[in-house]
Amino acid sequence: MTKTIRPLLAGNWKMNGTRASLDQIKAIGDGVKTPLSDKIDTLLCPPATLLYVATALCDDSPLAIGAQDCHQQVSGPHTGDISAEMIADCFGTHVIVGHSERRRNHAESDMLVRAKAHAAHEAGLTAIICLGETAYEHNSGQTLDVLKRELASSVPDDSTAESTVIAYEPVWAIGSGLIPTRENIEEAHGFIRSELVERFGNGGAGMRILYGGSVSGANARDLLDIPNVNGLLVGGQSLKAVDFLAIYAAFERQFA
Numbered sequence: 001m002t003k004t005i006r007p008l009l010a011g012n013w014k015m016n017g018t019r020a021s022l023d024q025i026k027a028i029g030d031g032v033k034t035p036l037s038d039k040i041d042t043l044l045c046p047p048a049t050l051l052y053v054a055t056a057l058c059d060d061s062p063l064a065i066g067a068q069d070c071h072q073q074v075s076g077p078h079t080g081d082i083s084a085e086m087i088a089d090c091f092g093t094h095v096i097v098g099h100s101e102r103r104r105n106h107a108e109s110d111m112l113v114r115a116k117a118h119a120a121h122e123a124g125l126t127a128i129i130c131l132g133e134t135a136y137e138h139n140s141g142q143t144l145d146v147l148k149r150e151l152a153s154s155v156p157d158d159s160t161a162e163s164t165v166i167a168y169e170p171v172w173a174i175g176s177g178l179i180p181t182r183e184n185i186e187e188a189h190g191f192i193r194s195e196l197v198e199r200f201g202n203g204g205a206g207m208r209i210l211y212g213g214s215v216s217g218a219n220a221r222d223l224l225d226i227p228n229v230n231g232l233l234v235g236g237q238s239l240k241a242v243d244f245l246a247i248y249a250a251f252e253r254q255f256a
């Protein structure tokens with residue numbers, strides 16, 4: 001772990017959560033109010049329907065609230081979409097773009113992801129840009145080729161350490177209970193770091209690289225111990241406060 005990079009614990013609720021789940025958001029917001037919260041950034045991305053209420057609910061908490069996607073344009077005839085400006089208007093500070101579920105379910109290309117990340121930057125949001133190989137690509141030794149292509153095509157030129165977070169999420173590890181080996185994660189994150197430094201210099205050296213895919217309270221500390229893992233992007237285990245806070249506790253142990 002590069003200790004000078006401030007770690008980030010981010011939760012992605014995906015298409016889960018209704019008003020009945022607001023008590024979980026409140027409990028997470030309260031649970032991350034600890035003496036170490038000045039060393040660890042925390043973020044929760046509920047569905048867009050809960051975004052505005054969630055930001056109000058966590059007003060007095062260090063927990064940031066973000067969205068799971070944005071349109072690449074500011075406004076216009078795009079039924080069902082939301083813009084980065086709308087997220088900022090709800091006091092959201094981050095937006096996930098290029099998650100593999102959107103790349104797969106909505107045929108999102110690298111260039112579209114790049115445009116969405118750029119739109120996020122223009123709105124003053126931090127873009128969390130997701131990358132990662134499929135099981136086939138993993139098994140056929142193409143992981144680094146995929147990461148190289150996705151980094152070059154999905155990350156906009158205006159990216160900085162403040163405006164951009166990279167999330168490495170092997171598609172086959174998402175929701176499967178499977179996790180790459182420590183060596184695989186170290187290699188992937190080290191490769192991402194070297195590509196970022198080559199392209200963005202100091203900005204790339206300071207950019208956070210999160211690992212995502214079957215993260216839990218049981219494996220979080222081991223993951224955080226891997227060089228260039230600057231935080232975690234959590235799906236299923238972010239839905240309940242008790243699970244998310246168990247992962248937060250691993251951050252506290254690692255960075256105390």
Ligand SMILES: O=C[C@H](O)COP(=O)(O)O
Pocket residue numbers: 012099169173174175176212213214215233234235236237
């Ligand atoms: O955005 C989160 C990831 O897709 C990971 O999901 P998961 O923790 O349920 O495997």
